[in-house]
Amino acid sequence: MRITRTTALGVLALGVVLCLTLGTLIAVMTKATGGVFAFLSLGPHDFAAIRFTLWQALASAALSTLFAIPVARALSRRQFRGRAALITLLGAPFILPVIIAIFGLISVFGGRGIVSQALGFFGYEPISIYGYHGVLLAHVFFNLPLATRLILQGWLMIPAERFRLAASLGMTPRDIARTLERPMLREVLPGAFLVIFLICLTSFAVALALGGGPRATTVELAIYEAFRFDFDLGRAAMLALVQFAMGGAAALIAFRVAIPHDTGAGLDRAVMRWDSTPVQRGFDGLVISLAAGFLILPLAMIFVKGLPSLMSLPGSVWTAAARSVTVALGSAIFTLILTLPIAALAVRRRSKWVEGIGYLTIAASPLVIGTGLFIVIFPIMSPSKLALPVTGLVNAAMSLPFALRILVPALAGVERDYGPLADGLGLTGMARLRLLWVPRLRRPIGFSLGLAAALSMGDLGVITMFADGDAATLPLQLYRLMGAYRMEDAAGAAVLLMGLSLALFWIFDRGGRVNADH
């Protein structure tokens, strides 16, 4: 086997990923009291956290997919004004900072939110959003749109001819459900369920803001608390091992199930149906209105509350914003620096293994990586000094699987179409990167950069472990304002954070599309 630049750089990038995932895990193990028998020294609180983590992930996945079925069905068969906009909006929670959604949900469903006020008007007690039901609410808010898009994709994959055939055979809606729709759901639902289960398994920011206490603490939150409040590195390390084992097991199951991929393509047309009834139309309208309201209302509340105070925000918020933008840009670039060599190696060697190692960071959680990095850095220097670089690095590792998912197929397509021509002309090394890959991959590169920048911009994870008083990012600053009940400033900061996240995504994504040749 010849050692080419592609191989060398690819192996180097894989090495960085392995250090970040397995390397930090080894660092964690050295500190875990009890070593391999870590389970023996876990206390009742720890087991409660494990139980809650699994339970809330199961419940969140179940509720999200269950509610998504009628919404996706309604969207698949109804054409209405604003349908395209609504479907685009369903993609937004993915890049929406978690802390923003939480702020919006509190404004709607919190003790002083509009739902509680409406209840109070009719003489009922206000509801509380804190606790396990708040965690579930936030998870459904984030994942119902994702599940809807995945299931909608399944619906629209059913060939239109089948529905015509069903109509010509005089099938009733029940017949269509039995022969066409349920078989599709049986294929799509397990994958959608697993994706959401995996996402919720590493839930930290939601549990930090809305959960806590013995009944609503996730393992990730328990790691943070052991670390931050008790400074018990040994216990944090043990919990980190538990978290990695859960994530790894779930990822292994996910590898065996066909995971649906939100291609975003072809969702813009509804299927022509002939089995429509007035009751069905009314039900679909109701479902779409409820889902749209559930999604739009919290976001709208942020604007209503935040816009007036945007101009009077304290300086600390603006400096935090500047810090966050810097971290997001650095993280996006580092994501690309990791992704391109791994994608090139995966395509060149046609290796599923190479891609598989890139996906390792799904199993590893940010807080586990953070714990490991803290253990490594602590003897050398003060970890808080490295808070921002570490945040950018961990964010890049978390964005890597998404970027790979986008770039590997795109690069494989470019090499399939133009690889022989480029080989024949001697287009190798930097010339191939500059003259073939970058121009042909502008769209997926722009999309990956936008995604990585937005995810990093909104991240409230590892920064909470590393930051001391003054190195806060914007999401952390927002969380602190909320904790101090400075709600007006918090609302303004939320608008700023949302605007910056969406702007970063839009600029990169747009940059990839402008003047792109097909």
Add this chain to the structure above:
Amino acid sequence: MLTIEQGFIDLGDFQLTADLSVPQGARVAVLGPSGAGKSTLLAAIAGFQALTSGRILWDGQGMARAPAARPISMVFQDNNLFPHMTVAQNVGLGLRADLKLSDREQVRVKGALDRVGLSGLAPRKPAQLSGGQMARVALARVLLRDRPLLLLDEPFGALGPALKSEMLALVAELLDETQATLLMVSHAPEDAKLICDQVVLVADGRAEAPVETAEIFTNPPEVLRDYLGDHPRT
């Protein structure tokens, strides 16, 4: 001279053997039924498909591993032009793969475009060209590459009959000027008759040694008769 010594390619469900040589300056049509291995033969010569065993020699010497280092220009069925580059850039790649062209080289690019009848189209992108014009861009690049062996893998298959003969005539002219050797995959016997003096027949997992075009069509072997059908097209 191109020589294939005991060439053997094993792709699992498909095998191809070849033991033949093509003299300098010959114009060879590679004919045979679909899936017989015509393109595989060309890919092996160009360096895109490794031989399982045997050797391919040019003037008695083994050839470099990298396709670009071989004495070969190749034109594919499609994707001969990079869509994000201008016509001039696509042609310029024939001189320098990193496109850092000197002024003199720019002049040569322009000259090549003039030669194939595309004067003035240098700044266009491929999407703004017709099928015939795209083929001419690829040929202009072949001209600048200036390699002694030209491989054409059904490059004009998508063009209409009149345009195709026009392109074949242009290829013949360029070969007259450069004295290059030609191997052209086709499944249209009339292409072979038009510009090729020899035919390599690929069928039943074997590439036969080249035969004079006139001879093979007056007295076709059985596989060729089967391929041409009962009423050979003329």
